[in-house]
Amino acid sequence: VFCSILHAKRSLHASQQCSAPLPPLPEKPGQVRYGLIPEEFFQFLYPKTGVTGPYMLGTGLLLYLLSKEIYVINHETVAGACILTILIYGVKKYGSAVAAFADKLNEEKVASALAVKNDAIKSLETAIEEEKKEQWRVEGRSYLFDAKRNNIAMLLEANYRERLLTVYNEVKKRLDYQVAVQHLKRQKEQDHMIQWVEKNVVQSITPQQQKESIAKCILDLKALSKSAHVTA
Amino acid sequence: MNLTFFDQFSSPQLLGIPLILISMLFPTLLLPSPNNRWITNRLSTLQLWLMQLLTKQLMTPMNKTGHKWALILSSLMTFLLLINLLGLLPYTFTPTTQLSMNMSLAFPLWLATILIGLRNQPSISLGHILPEGTPTPLIPALIMIETISLLIRPLALGVRLTANLTAGHLLIQLISTATMALLSILPAVSILTTSILILLTILEFAVAMIQAYVFVLLISLYLQENI
Numbered sequence: 001v002f003c004s005i006l007h008a009k010r011s012l013h014a015s016q017q018c019s020a021p022l023p024p025l026p027e028k029p030g031q032v033r034y035g036l037i038p039e040e041f042f043q044f045l046y047p048k049t050g051v052t053g054p055y056m057l058g059t060g061l062l063l064y065l066l067s068k069e070i071y072v073i074n075h076e077t078v079a080g081a082c083i084l085t086i087l088i089y090g091v092k093k094y095g096s097a098v099a100a101f102a103d104k105l106n107e108e109k110v111a112s113a114l115a116v117k118n119d120a121i122k123s124l125e126t127a128i129e130e131e132k133k134e135q136w137r138v139e140g141r142s143y144l145f146d147a148k149r150n151n152i153a154m155l156l157e158a159n160y161r162e163r164l165l166t167v168y169n170e171v172k173k174r175l176d177y178q179v180a181v182q183h184l185k186r187q188k189e190q191d192h193m194i195q196w197v198e199k200n201v202v203q204s205i206t207p208q209q210q211k212e213s214i215a216k217c218i219l220d221l222k223a224l225s226k227s228a229h230v231t232a
Numbered sequence: 233m234n235l236t237f238f239d240q241f242s243s244p245q246l247l248g249i250p251l252i253l254i255s256m257l258f259p260t261l262l263l264p265s266p267n268n269r270w271i272t273n274r275l276s277t278l279q280l281w282l283m284q285l286l287t288k289q290l291m292t293p294m295n296k297t298g299h300k301w302a303l304i305l306s307s308l309m310t311f312l313l314l315i316n317l318l319g320l321l322p323y324t325f326t327p328t329t330q331l332s333m334n335m336s337l338a339f340p341l342w343l344a345t346i347l348i349g350l351r352n353q354p355s356i357s358l359g360h361i362l363p364e365g366t367p368t369p370l371i372p373a374l375i376m377i378e379t380i381s382l383l384i385r386p387l388a389l390g391v392r393l394t395a396n397l398t399a400g401h402l403l404i405q406l407i408s409t410a411t412m413a414l415l416s417i418l419p420a421v422s423i424l425t426t427s428i429l430i431l432l433t434i435l436e437f438a439v440a441m442i443q444a445y446v447f448v449l450l451i452s453l454y455l456q457e458n459i
Contacts (some may be wrong), residue, residue, distance in 0.1 A: 025271070072233055074234060075405055075411075075412055076405075077408075077412075078409075079408040083320055086430065086433050102274035102275075102278050102281075103274070105278075105281055106272075109271065
């Protein structure tokens with residue numbers, strides 16, 4: 001059962017047996033006139049019979065065959081004429097389209113291979129551009145480092161000044177405290193002294209002195225009230 | 233020479249030497265063999281594209297084991313296509329009009345599918361005889377009908393191809409005979425029959441291609457059931 005498919009796996013004469021490079025395909029096919037007769041036939045007869053030679057030959061041959069009934073006109077002739085009409089119509093109408101389609105198939109094959117090559121080239125060029133950019137970036141590295149250095153220096157300076165400010169504020173707070181303590185002490189001393197002086201003065205006021213001062217005040221008040229009455 | 237209507241269906245002979253083998257192998261001469269160029273000429277490109285299209289169309293619905301049949305089915309398709317199309321030319325012999333050749337193509341291929349099915353998966357291939365969801369009283373009748381349908385398949389395949397092509401060729405001959413006979417009597421009716429003949433020839437082109445495709449498609453379907 002299995003040996004029946006073995007022979008199909010080996011293809012016969014799939015390639016030529018030599019590996020020499022192939023000649024390129026010709027650009028145009030062989031020139032034919034009326035789709036059947038190659039141009040070489042007309043060129044072959046041209047020296048002896050001129051331009052009309054092959055046509056005379058063809059017409060004479062056809063008439064000979066028909067008149068001698070070597071070719072008999074029967075129903076196959078009519079059928080053949082119809083088929084010929086359809087074939088020629090088909091070739092004339094769709095021939096160029098089919099040829100363009102075949103060319104397109106080949107073009108797509110070549111184009112896909114070219115696309116692979118172009119994509120590879122493009123990706124390599126992009127890689128080169130990227131590499132150049134990286135090299136340019138390397139040149140600018142020193143600026144980058146300077147900027148970073150300046151940045152760090154500024155940060156350090158700012159930090160230092162902040163700490164300096166903190167120190168100043170702390171010291172000021174402590175000094176203010178001392179100053180406040182001294183003021184408070186002075187205030188307390190003054191108050192105490194005033195109180196003591198007042199207490200002593202009040203203690204030293206004798207009752208005689210008190211009466212004399214009250215009488216003087218009353219006299220002063222009367223005098224004042226009189227002057228107030230006069231002015232009003 | 234004066235042809236009867238039987239002459240285009242008789243096996244060709246030259247001085248008593250049967251030419252049937254040459255007439256069957258001749259279409260292969262028309263196909264360019266693949267050469268080892270990468271970009272080939274237009275004919276080779278088109279042939280390659282057509283073969284790829286046909287093979288893909290046939291082989292896509294099939295599972296992996298069915299792909300062993302790709303070579304025989306696509307070569308059968310090309311064979312039948314070319315023979316049918318070449319038979320439309322005048323004074324040609326079409327081998328596929330002979331029932332003997334079509335039966336000898338259809339019967340072994342159908343039998344091969346049946347035997348493969350019965351050997352590898354007998355219950356599945358026998359199960360195709362009864363469609364799903366049939367009501368129970370119908371089952372005996374349906375099994376008999378489906379068995380007859382199964383056994384008649386090779387006959388149908390061969391006769392379909394033979395009948396289509398023979399009928400087409402015969403019609404062409406008859407109508408062209410009518411055209412010729414009417415040409416001297418009533419030329420106007422002759423023109424009418426000529427137009428009928430042209431339409432018929434277009435139909436015959438289509439039928440030639442379709443019949444080849446249908447033959448191979450049906451065999452691939454029978455294969456899909458059984459593989």
